[in-house]
Amino acid sequence: MSNSARTILLGPLLKGVSRSFYLTLRVLPAGMRDPVALAYLLARAADTIADTxxxxxxxxxxxxxxxxxxxNGGADGGALARRLAVEVAAQQMQSDEKVLLESLGAALDVLSEFSEHDRRAVREIVTMLTTGMEFDLRTFPDERSGQIAALDTFDELDRYTYLVAGCVGEFWTKMTYAHLPGTLTDDPAVTIERGVRFGKALQMTNVLRDCAKDLRIGRCYFPLEMLSRVGLTPPALLSPDASARAQPLLHELVGKTLLLYRDALEYTFAIPAWSIRLRLACLLPIFIGLETLVLLVDNEAWLDPHRVSKVTRSRVYAIIARSTICVASTGALRAWAERLIDTIEARLPGAPASAARAIVK
Structure with missing residues (x-):
């Protein structure tokens, strides 16, 4: 495809549909940027289909x-593109989403131009992410049905967070090894597992932040086994007093999420200080995620869809600025992370304040 078409696809269009993730993509080292960006675009197109x-x-x-x-290389002679144009693109209220679906052929052309390694990696991650979307469509009822379904166990939630985000940490790590050799020097198995837990941390944060909205379209990601321990059912989470009654559930899940963030921090601090772009790409979602958890534990109406715990745009810019200033100082970054985790754990009953300092050991 032409360089101009590729530039538009991985430039303005990517920015239009990637929202906050674009902040991470734009600071990635050049070798990783295109395959990661294209994987995101393909996954975003799939997500648009799943959410219509x-x-x-x-x-x-x-x-x-x-x-x-x-x-994955199937040939359909343009049948999918025609179906998407008629069945999905026409339903989109946001023009960027519509353009993305109409640009699927161009995205696949870019994929075909990648090296064999990158092409295989992108196909694997898109396959895994669409498996997570498939799980949603098979597990939960039609959003307009008025019904609610829930996961059964925490293991099921853990598996789900791998399918929709943990696998991204794995993909990210493998792409780093391929495109930036010598950057990651810890044991690969340990590093990949930390990358998986990094992704899970971000998705658990999304689950907690978006739970009020998800409940109202019939999706309860809180496992029944955990709800039963606090005497709740999925429909009860819609009641006016649900935030207070479900607070022990929030605290338990936030505690589990903090354990994941500690591995995300260790993953990031293992990146050499000289690899500024790669460090920044990891730091931004971590600190935005931790600040989201601070908002959640301070939000007495966290299950109210009108009281979403969302980091403001101005605060995001402040995080970007501070991360950029501190990027090469592991000590300063650790201290910042410790303060945020201390703040969160202080709100969790029975959590020792000293536990936050586990990230420095």
Whole structure:
């Protein structure tokens, strides 16, 4: 494809649909940027299909599986592109989402230009992410049905967070080894596992932040086994007093998420100080995520859809500025992280304040 078309695809269009993740993508080292960005675009197109509620879940699932096959090299003679234009793109209220779906052919052309290693890696991560979307479509009811379904166990939630985010940490790590040899020097198995837990930390934060909205479209990611311990059912989470009654559940899940963030921090601090771009790409989501958890534990109405615990745009810019200033100083970054984790753990009953300092040991 032409360089101009590729530039538009991985430039303005990417910025239009990637929202906060674009902040991470723009600081990535050049070798990693294109394959990671394209993987994001393909996953975003799949997510748009999965989330288009004007289409029945079974129809969305069929289109999602067709997209996965196309990404993995299937030839359909343009049939998928025509279906997406008629069945999905026409339903989009946001023009960037519509353009993304209409640009699927161009995205696949870019994929074909990658090296064999990068092409295989992108296909693997898109396959895994669409498996997570498939899980959603098969597990939860139609958003318009008025019904709610929940996961059964924490292990099921843990598996879900791997499918939709933990696998991204794994992909990210493997791309770092491939494109920036010598940057990651710890044991690869340990580093990859930390990368997986990094991704899970971010997704657990999303689950907690977005739970009020998800509940109202029939999706309860809080496992039944955990809800039963606090005497709640999924429908009860919609009641006006649910935030207070479910606070022990929030505290337990925040505690589990902090353990994941500690591994995310160790993953990041293992990146050499001279690898500024790679460090920054990891620091931004970590500190935005930790500040989101601070808002959550301070939010007495965390299950109210009108009281979402979301870091403001101005605060995001402040995090970017501070991360940029401190990027090469592991000591300063650790101190910043410790203060945030101390703040969060101080709100969790029974959590020793000294536990936050586990990240420096």
């Amino acid at each position: 509620t004007l289409i029945a879940p079974a129809q969305r699932l069929d289109l999602l599986l067709a997209l996965r096959e196309q990404v």
